[in-house]
Amino acid sequence: MQYISTRGGVPATDFTGVLMEGLARDGGLYVPASWPQIARPLKPQSYIETAMQVLGAFTKGSLETAELHQILENTYTPRADGFSTPEVTPLVKLDDNLSVLELFHGPTIAFKDVALQLLGRLFDNQLKKTGQKITIVGATSGDTGSAAIEGCRHAAGADIYILYPNNRPSEVQRRQMTTVDAPNVHALAVDGNFDDCQAIVKQLFNDPDFRVRHNLSAVNSINWARIAAQVVYYIHVAYSYDQPVNFVVPTGNFGNVYAAYVAKNMGAPIKRLVVASNRNDILTRFFETGTMRMADVEATLSPSMDIQVSSNFERLLFDVLGRDSAALSSTMGSFRSTGEFSLGTDTMATLRGLFTAVRCDDITTSETIAATYKKYGYTIDPHTAVGMHAYNVLKNELEGPVVTLACAHPAKFPHAVESATGVRPTLPAALADLYERQERFTILPNSADAVRGFIEKA
Numbered sequence: 001m002q003y004i005s006t007r008g009g010v011p012a013t014d015f016t017g018v019l020m021e022g023l024a025r026d027g028g029l030y031v032p033a034s035w036p037q038i039a040r041p042l043k044p045q046s047y048i049e050t051a052m053q054v055l056g057a058f059t060k061g062s063l064e065t066a067e068l069h070q071i072l073e074n075t076y077t078p079r080a081d082g083f084s085t086p087e088v089t090p091l092v093k094l095d096d097n098l099s100v101l102e103l104f105h106g107p108t109i110a111f112k113d114v115a116l117q118l119l120g121r122l123f124d125n126q127l128k129k130t131g132q133k134i135t136i137v138g139a140t141s142g143d144t145g146s147a148a149i150e151g152c153r154h155a156a157g158a159d160i161y162i163l164y165p166n167n168r169p170s171e172v173q174r175r176q177m178t179t180v181d182a183p184n185v186h187a188l189a190v191d192g193n194f195d196d197c198q199a200i201v202k203q204l205f206n207d208p209d210f211r212v213r214h215n216l217s218a219v220n221s222i223n224w225a226r227i228a229a230q231v232v233y234y235i236h237v238a239y240s241y242d243q244p245v246n247f248v249v250p251t252g253n254f255g256n257v258y259a260a261y262v263a264k265n266m267g268a269p270i271k272r273l274v275v276a277s278n279r280n281d282i283l284t285r286f287f288e289t290g291t292m293r294m295a296d297v298e299a300t301l302s303p304s305m306d307i308q309v310s311s312n313f314e315r316l317l318f319d320v321l322g323r324d325s326a327a328l329s330s331t332m333g334s335f336r337s338t339g340e341f342s343l344g345t346d347t348m349a350t351l352r353g354l355f356t357a358v359r360c361d362d363i364t365t366s367e368t369i370a371a372t373y374k375k376y377g378y379t380i381d382p383h384t385a386v387g388m389h390a391y392n393v394l395k396n397e398l399e400g401p402v403v404t405l406a407c408a409h410p411a412k413f414p415h416a417v418e419s420a421t422g423v424r425p426t427l428p429a430a431l432a433d434l435y436e437r438q439e440r441f442t443i444l445p446n447s448a449d450a451v452r453g454f455i456e457k458a
């Protein structure tokens with residue numbers, strides 16, 4: 001399988017190149033040169049069997065079948081520090097038409113584990129082959145950091161540095177980053193906010209000497225391997241129904257719902273995709289108006305979707321512009337310089353044929369957690385509630401079964417859940433002693449030099 005950059009400025013490369021590079025050197029994002037097709041399986045399959053089909057197609061020519069199979073077995077077979085169920089992403093039926101896809105059974109109880117548990121092992125496999133070392137540097141407001149740490153701690157050739165704003169993540173999120181006892185893991189509490197952390201990471205990546213000397217690599221969802229891992233559950237679920245299914249996806253960075261779009265392109269029977277946003281509704285405004293316009297980020301009850309620029313949207317835009325790199329580059333260029341771009345009526349009609357978008361504010365998020373608990377006796381986290389609200393708004397319009405995605409375990413956001421339902425959610429058994437574990441982290445000033453110095457010395 002060959003991959004091309006959306007900006008068209010670099011040669012095509014294979015899966016291994018895409019995995020190790022993350023962002024293409026022309027500033028674009030890698031996408032497959034064509035969509036592989038996955039047919040309906042003849043009999044029901046396990047999660048790992050579906051993963052073999054899907055990731056087998058994406059890694060063709062880069063990984064041997066037996067090699068990939070071993071990696072998938074290691075990643076998705078239940079274990080104390082991994083996924084807790086052989087179904088990996090169980091589907092829970094709430095009523096005749098509505099099911100919830102639980103994506104929170106990994107070690108950090110949020111959906112990013114599904115991809116990052118695999119990414120860490122893919123890195124490890126590749127680094128063992130080449131004897132190389134890499135340095136992973138990432139900024140997080142909470143969920144990505146802990147999932148990246150859990151995913152990469154076993155990759156001996158990788159040193160991982162996660163920057164988070166000191167005193168900002170929830171206690172559960174912070175403890176998941178600071179209680180990992182592995183010499184290659186470094187949690188750095190920066191005296192600043194999330195944007196400051198991201199700006200420091202950018203400065204390190206933009207320092208060519210430092211970047212090359214430490215072989216810097218990225219773990220955010222611009223890495224195609226993360227998208228590929230997420231395509232698996234959409235295909236797995238879609239083929240478990242005998243008619244086309246609708247998915248409701250809470251999203252900020254457009255990563256998870258883009259993976260659903262990829263699954264549809266690969267032949268999975270998927271009807272509509274619902275984009276659910278919180279108060280940071282750049283995507284919903286875009287689907288309503290045809291204009292993508294940046295705004296300030298506001299803090300909400302669903303912090304993992306408090307995002308202003310949805311980076312994976314570039315991959316979708318590339319397709320709707322007819323895979324025309326020049327047109328894509330000029331649109332992205334104007335977005336960077338003016339903070340907005342608009343698409344024509346025909347293009348918007350194509351997009352609206354695939355996606356519907358709904359927003360949800362904090363009051364409605366809380367009410368939806370309470371109402372879902374009351375109606376079904378089922379507890380959802382605030383991110384999941386944003387999707388559940390979109391389902392409530394659209395349920396009479398959507399034809400066929402609906403699956404809404406549960407992106408985090410309710411115990412990851414205990415305050416919001418307790419204040420809505422009156423019941424404090426409990427952590428799963430594997431994390432029961434989280435509050436007793438020893439924390440290890442370093443507080444650093446808000447400065448790229450301080451972080452660079454720390455990495456140089458470590």
Ligand SMILES: *Cc1c(COP(=O)(O)O)cnc(C)c1O
Binds near residue numbers: 143254256
């Ligand atoms: C990261 C995250 C999201 C948003 O994912 P996208 O990549 O923006 O689609 C939603 N919910 C939770 C709990 C998350 O951790």
